[in-house]
Amino acid sequence: MWLDIFSIASAIDKVNMLAVALLMLCAVSTQALDNGLGRTPPMGWMTWERFRCNTDCKNDPYNCVSEKLVMQMADRMVEDGYKDAGYQYINIDDCWSNKQRDAQGRLQSDPVRFPSGIKALADYVHSRGLKFGIYGDYGTKTCGGYPGSLNHLELDAQTFASWGVDSLKLDGCYSNVSTMKTGYPEMTKYLNATGRPILFSCSWPDYERAFHIPINYTSVADNCNIWRNYNDIQDSWDSVTGIIKYYGDNQKTLVPVAGPGHFNDPDMLIIGNKGLNVNQSNAQMAMWAIFAAPLLMSNDLRNIQPVYRDILLNKEVIRINQDPAGKMGKKMLEFGSVEVWLRPLQYYEEWAIVFLNQDTKIQTVTLKLSQLGFSYMMGYELREILTHKEVGHVDRHQELNFTVPALGALMYYAYDSS
Known part of the structure; x- marks a missing residue:
């Protein structure tokens, strides 16, 4: 009789333990990024390397970071064949916002350079059959000194979703790097909660590397679609080869973590700017395809030379980059x-x-x-x-x-x- 009672109690304990384990598993799974995006490396265009934080629209209206610039690049993406080749995202980097949040604590765009507002700009990009990306920062300020998302992560995720944002790059300036391992997953949770699929680009591993903090790439891959893990690219061959060297030296760590939905990001394509000749441009395009890396151009599509446009539109290389297996070379x-x-x-x-x-x-x-x-x-x-x-x-x-x-x-x- 006692044996039967103990057997029943043991069975009940096992059931309870299993239930707890399942609940814990569900809790973990709801924290992981769940947007179905980035099954192959994302392709598109980004403001940063070519246009930086140029906010001087009075003296340099052609090159300042503004809604006009973004709309012109969206037009060129469609009309010059980039969209047909697979490039989708038009991404604003830093310096798009006002220096202050609004009365409700929400981010707002610079009223001079983005007078129509970000939602209207996203609508324009969508009308061209493209996707719209924006920039934020995990810290108190962005790298350019604009409002950061610390203590506003949930509100900012909701704001981005309400604007129709399709991609978010979250930088890490002016932050406590030791908290990123919990802070970035917190943003993942809030992005999930919006119900809008937003590609999540994290700068988390790059900052941990810089501060010699061990990187948990399993967690990074669970919470980010793409992630930066090395220095910002500059418009030079030395910068490109420096990134390639880092990837080669660390391939035992980086290769296993890449795959559909989660890719290492060696930073932007600088093809068509001043720093690379034709041979070097072909080399960057080839290596980024081998890396299964995002193909995010940062150049001026309005006046790019045909030879560089042809390199960026090389469909055979793009097909390698976009291979469905998503394996990094x-x-x-x-x-x-x-x-x-x-x-x-x-x-x-x-x-x-x-x-x-x-x-x-x-x-x-x-x-x-x-x-x-x-x-x-x-x-x-x-x-x-x-x-x-x-x-x-x-x-x-x-x-x-x-x-x-x-x-x-x-x-x-x-x-x-x-």
């Missing part, structure tokens, strides 16, 4: 100044390969595909997709010569030939 080999990067794609024996040359002279590398781990006995079809040249059928044990442009790249699409 990694550095496999080095031959002096030439690095060889490899990214697995959706289908069996389907790959993207980049040869990146950081020398000022052309370099030739001799390589067998088997050195990269290629094992398909029937061989592969190989195509160079930066210049759209067919190589043809190759055997995995065949020695191949790859002549890589100075300070540039080659990018190949390889697939089984059966």
Whole structure:
């Protein structure tokens, strides 16, 4: 009799423990980002690198951060083929807001540069078939000195949703970095609660890295669609290669965490500005595709040279970037100044390969595909997709010569030939 009672009590305890575990699991799941977005890396345009915090519309009306600038870029996105190629988001970065919140504590746009208001601007972007993104900051102020979201996270999430915002970049200036591991997930909760799908771009890991705080990338991936984890990109080749080096040095940490819905963000494409030549621009485009990185241009689409527009619109490279498997590539080999990067794609024996040359002279590398781990006995079809040249059928044990442009790249699409 006592055995039966103890058995029943034990069973009840197990049921209660299971119920508690399920409740805890539900509580955790409701905190995770739940917007269904970013299944492939987001593509679009952003104000920051090219236009920075230029608020001088009186003396520089053509280049100041304003609703006119954003509307013109939206027009160019549609009319010049970027939208058709997959670019979707038009994103304002810092310095869009008024210096003060309104009487209800809500953020408001600068009345001179954004006289129609952010909702009207978002409506215009939506009317062009695009999505609208905005910038905020986890701290007391943005990096440019405008109102931050600390102590206003829930209100700001609601405000952004009411404006029709589709993407939020949340920076981390003027904040206590040690609280980001709870603060960013708090914003995730509030974004979820709005019921509006808002792509969430976090700067959280970048600040923790800078302050030597261990980064919990599992939590980052649970709470963010994309995240910055290294220095801001500048308009220079040195800046691009510095980012590439960081990604190569940390690929054991970064590669496993990337996937549909959550991607590492090495920062904006600067193609079409002054800092990169054609070879270097092709290299950035290729490497960002290998990284499965967001393709967020920061340039002036109103006067970009055709050669750079063609690089940004290279549909073969974009197809690699947007591969549904969402796997990040990694550095496999080095031959002096030439690095060889490899990214697995959706289908069996389907790959993207980049040869990146950081020398000022052309370099030739001799390589067998088997050195990269290629094992398909029937061989592969190989195509160079930066210049759209067919190589043809190759055997995995065949020695191949790859002549890589100075300070540039080659990018190949390889697939089984059966």
